[in-house]
Structures are given as C-alpha cells and as structure tokens.
Amino acid sequence: MKSQKILRLGRKITDRVPAKLAGVKPGDPEYWGLSGIVTDEMADLALKMQVRKPQTFAQLKSLSGLAEEPLQALLDEMSRVGLLEYNWENLDGQNPQHEKRWVLPQFVPGSAEFFNMNRGIIEEHPEVTAFFERMTFLPLEKITPMVPPGGSGIGMHVIPVEKAIEAENQSLDIEHISYWLKKYNKFAKSPCSCRLSRARMGEGCADDPEGWCIAVGDMADYVVETDKGGVYISYDEAIEIFHKAEDNGFVHQITNIDGEEKIFAICNCDVKVCNALRTSQLFNTPNMSRSAYVARVERENCVACGRCVEYCPAGAVKLGQKLCTPAG
Numbered sequence: 001m002k003s004q005k006i007l008r009l010g011r012k013i014t015d016r017v018p019a020k021l022a023g024v025k026p027g028d029p030e031y032w033g034l035s036g037i038v039t040d041e042m043a044d045l046a047l048k049m050q051v052r053k054p055q056t057f058a059q060l061k062s063l064s065g066l067a068e069e070p071l072q073a074l075l076d077e078m079s080r081v082g083l084l085e086y087n088w089e090n091l092d093g094q095n096p097q098h099e100k101r102w103v104l105p106q107f108v109p110g111s112a113e114f115f116n117m118n119r120g121i122i123e124e125h126p127e128v129t130a131f132f133e134r135m136t137f138l139p140l141e142k143i144t145p146m147v148p149p150g151g152s153g154i155g156m157h158v159i160p161v162e163k164a165i166e167a168e169n170q171s172l173d174i175e176h177i178s179y180w181l182k183k184y185n186k187f188a189k190s191p192c193s194c195r196l197s198r199a200r201m202g203e204g205c206a207d208d209p210e211g212w213c214i215a216v217g218d219m220a221d222y223v224v225e226t227d228k229g230g231v232y233i234s235y236d237e238a239i240e241i242f243h244k245a246e247d248n249g250f251v252h253q254i255t256n257i258d259g260e261e262k263i264f265a266i267c268n269c270d271v272k273v274c275n276a277l278r279t280s281q282l283f284n285t286p287n288m289s290r291s292a293y294v295a296r297v298e299r300e301n302c303v304a305c306g307r308c309v310e311y312c313p314a315g316a317v318k319l320g321q322k323l324c325t326p327a328g
Contacts, residue, residue: 002026003035005040005043005047006035006038008024009043009047010024011030012047012051013030014139016138016139029130029134032131033107033115033131037125045078046104048063049102049104052103052104053104054087054092054102056095056100057072060102078102079102080226082114082115082117082226083114085105085110085111086100088100089218091259091262108132108135112132113193116196116197122197129196129197129198129200133201137279180263181266183261184217185217186232187214187233188233189215189233190213190229191210191212191229192207192212192213194273194276205273213265213268215264216265216266242268245268250269252267253274253276271310304319
C-alpha cells in the first residue's frame with residue numbers, strides 16, 4: 001500500500017520540475033527510491049523540516065512534539081540511512097554556539113549518495129542504485145543547456161590536476177586541492193557511492209570503490225559516525241590518495257552547492273561511472289562540470305595516444321583533429 005506521506009516527501013525534496021508541479025506518483029523514483037528505506041515516522045519529521053535549512057535538537061523537538069529520547073533515536077536512524085545529515089557550522093550566522101544541527105538535504109548531491117555509501121542498504125534495497133542515477137539525470141533534462149561555465153552552483157565542480165598547473169600561469173588558489181584541504185582540520189575517506197551503485201547495476205568500472213571520496217570538516221564526522229564506511233585520515237594521507245587518483249586518470253571534483261568558500265567533500269571520479277560527469281556527457285553540456293581552465297593540445301608533444309580522449313570528463317577532445325604531421 002502506497003504511503004501518502006512518502007509521496008509528499010518525495011515531492012518536497014525533488015528538484016524535478018514536473019514532479020514539483022504535478023506531484024509524485026508511486027511509479028516515480030522520488031517514491032520508490034524512498035519507500036523501502038523511509039518509514040512514515042521518518043517522513044512525518046522530514047515533512048516538518050525545510051530542505052537544506054539546519055535545525056537544532058530543540059527546534060526539532062518543538063516541531064515534532066516528540067520526547068527527547070524517541071526524537072534522538074529517530075534522528076540517529078534518519079542520519080544512519082542517509083535521509084538527514086548534520087553539522088555544527090555557523091555559515092548562516094544563526095549558530096554562533098556551534099550547536100549540532102540536522103539538515104534535510106536535496107537528493108543530489110545529498111541523500112541519494114548517502115543511501116549508496118552503505119553496502120548494507122544497497123544489498124537490502126538495490127532500487128536505491130537506480131534512484132541515484134534517475135535523480136541525477138531527470139532534474140537536469142531541460143536545464144543543462146542553460147547552465148553557465150562552472151555549473152552555477154549546480155552539482156559538482158572539477159578541480160584541475162594541481163601538479164599540471166605551473167606557477168607562472170597565475171592560477172587561482174580556489175582551483176587547487178590544497179586550497180580546500182587547508183580550510184579544514186578533519187578528513188575522512190569513504191566509499192564512492194557512484195562506484196558502488198553502478199557496480200550493483202552491472203555497470204561497474206573494476207575500481208575498488210573504497211576510500212576514493214574525501215569528506216572534509218563536519219562531513220568527515222558524519223560519514224564516520226553514521227555507518228557510511230568513513231575512516232578518519234590525515235592531511236598527508238588525503239594528499240597521497242589524490243596523487244594515486246591522478247596516476248589512475250581520475251577526475252577531482254568538489255561539491256558546488258554551498259557558496260564559494262564551502263565544500264563538504266572532494267571526489268576522485270572515474271569518468272565511466274561518475275553520475276555527475278556522465279550527466280555532462282549524456283546531455284553534451286560540459287559547462288555542468290568544467291573547471292575554470294581550458295585544455296589545449298601542444299602539437300609538439302602530442303603522440304595521438306588517445307589517453308586525453310579517454311579521460312576528459314566533458315568529452316572536449318577527440319581523435320582525428322589533424323594535429324599530427326604526415327611523419328607522425
């Protein structure tokens with residue numbers, strides 16, 4: 001029997017325009033992606049929250065009318081499955097005491113990834129893998145051609161390989177991994193939700209999914225404390241992971257939804273399975289994930305090996321551009 005509360009919750013969270021306007025139906029991913037994991041009790045509380053608006057325990061207690069112990073147990077379980085996240089930040093100026101606050105995230109980036117970082121949830125509810133893919137794809141069907149360079153706060157943002165940017169290029173620090181890492185003092189490696197979910201769907205890339213996503217700041221605590229497979233690491237260990245990712249031809253991406261000076265993770269993405277990068281390719285809209293740098297081929301160094309074609313996240317380069325001389 002379908003749950004009206006989960007139908008309403010799917011409509012509340014989604015950013016897919018038709019579902020916002022006409023409502024969510026049982027056949028929509030916003031419903032079947034939640035219905036196996038989210039109980040009516042969870043939906044009751046989530047429906048009283050605002051999307052991406054942090055709230056303290058006291059505020060949620062007032063909203064829900066629940067006693068402290070059952071409310072805490074409910075918040076813990078909603079965080080464990082990934083419907084809620086939490087932090088202690090004061091970015092909005094409303095939390096000077098740095099109290100713990102819970103957030104109802106959007107689906108992507110947000111709870112769709114959190115569902116798919118937990119192997120147990122994937123095995124018990126394999127539909128969440130398709131839910132993640134659908135909620136990456138469907139909301140962007142109509143708007144991707146209008147997205148300006150850099151993504152305009154939508155989705156993810158590519159960071160160029162740091163060692164390839166020479167000092168004399170006067171590159172902006174904001175494009176460097178180290179710039180972001182040095183803003184935080186906590187780091188945790190966690191499983192890649194894209195690698196895990198695509199493998200479960202039979203579309204894996206043979207990468208080990210463990211440890212490629214680096215959560216920073218309060219998100220590091222979240223992925224460690226809520227059964228997301230997170231493990232605390234040092235700054236040097238994080239840098240080592242990024243170097244390994246570069247050697248593998250992976251693409252560094254940062255979350256790009258909280259303003260210019262805030263991220264919560266840096267991903268090391270495989271172009272073949274990353275839902276964010278696949279969206280750019282499927283819609284032929286490289287602006288969704290491009291960085292502020294533009295790649296150009298240096299004719300004297302090009303041997304037409306094709307590696308750049310294989311790894312470019314936006315499909316910006318192709319073989320057969322007549323860059324080689326008749327002599328090769």
